Amino acid sequence: MRVFFDLGMAFWLGLLTSISPCPLATNIAAISYVGRRAGSVRGILSAGVLYTLGRMITYLAIGFIVTKGLLSIPHLSLFLQTNMNKILGPLLIVVALVLFGFMDFSIGKGGLSDRLRQRVDRAGIWGALILGILFALTFCPVSAALFFGSLIPLAVRHSSVVTVPSLYGMGSAVPVLVFAVVMAVSVRAVGRFHARLTAVEIWIRRGMAVIFLGTGIYMTLVHTLSLI
Numbered sequence: 001m002r003v004f005f006d007l008g009m010a011f012w013l014g015l016l017t018s019i020s021p022c023p024l025a026t027n028i029a030a031i032s033y034v035g036r037r038a039g040s041v042r043g044i045l046s047a048g049v050l051y052t053l054g055r056m057i058t059y060l061a062i063g064f065i066v067t068k069g070l071l072s073i074p075h076l077s078l079f080l081q082t083n084m085n086k087i088l089g090p091l092l093i094v095v096a097l098v099l100f101g102f103m104d105f106s107i108g109k110g111g112l113s114d115r116l117r118q119r120v121d122r123a124g125i126w127g128a129l130i131l132g133i134l135f136a137l138t139f140c141p142v143s144a145a146l147f148f149g150s151l152i153p154l155a156v157r158h159s160s161v162v163t164v165p166s167l168y169g170m171g172s173a174v175p176v177l178v179f180a181v182v183m184a185v186s187v188r189a190v191g192r193f194h195a196r197l198t199a200v201e202i203w204i205r206r207g208m209a210v211i212f213l214g215t216g217i218y219m220t221l222v223h224t225l226s227l228i
Contacts, residue, residue, distance in 0.1 A: 006154050010164045013146050013154075014059070014171025016208060019201045022140030027051070027176050030131040031183060041184040047128040048180020054132020055176070056169035059147070062137075063165025066148075067155040080156050085223040091149050092216030098145035099209035136172075142205065150212075 017023055031048055071077045080087070097103045123130055139147065147168070155164040175197070221227045 010167040011171040014168035017143045017146050018172040018175045020142040026135050044184040050128040051132040052173040052176045054129040055136040058133050058136035059169040060165045064161045067161045089219030089224050092212045095145045095149040096209045096213035
């Protein structure tokens with residue numbers, strides 16, 4: 001039962017990542033940019049699928065490399081699997097602080113540079129795949145905290161170099177596909193849908209922050225400090 005819960009959590013972390021403000025805005029901008037050049041409903045949907053595939057490939061590759069690397073070092077692997085509960089408590093507290101907005105950091109910058117626009121234009125509809133791969137590498141504070149602070153420990157705990165990262169990638173793809181469908185139907189509807197999803201995301205993120213903080217404090221007291 002615990003395994004299925006953790007697998008579901010991997011999918012949920014991907015979903016939560018994709019509706020966070022920074023990735024959400026990036027996703028919409030990328031699909032809009034490529035979709036407008038597709039010139040048809042089928043083109044927009046194809047752009048959404050290719051962009052989704054690009055993000056999934058990137059998350060799977062990073063998750064595979066990081067998890068495989070951690071597990072391939074015998075002493076480090078044994079240490080992590082033996083002491084994961086001790087490490088996970090403080091780590092969840094840090095993730096909660098990031099979700100609350102008390103800590104801020106970023107890796108890379110989102111957006112479309114002039115050089116990137118030219119390459120995407122030359123690639124046509126396949127430019128969506130390129131954008132999906134590149135933008136998945138742009139970690140905002142929330143997405144970095146969820147991926148490296150929550151997903152990777154889950155993958156290490158279950159020695160999963162493929163399944164857990166894949167489920168995360170699948171979760172991160174759901175809103176992207178929804179936006180592609182909405183955009184294919186009506187561009188105006190995208191703005192309304194984005195506003196509503198952003199409002200919901202704030203409360204979801206805060207709720208998850210509370211859960212992570214409570215779980216982190218409990219695991220720290222029990223496993224790290226052995227006070228309970």
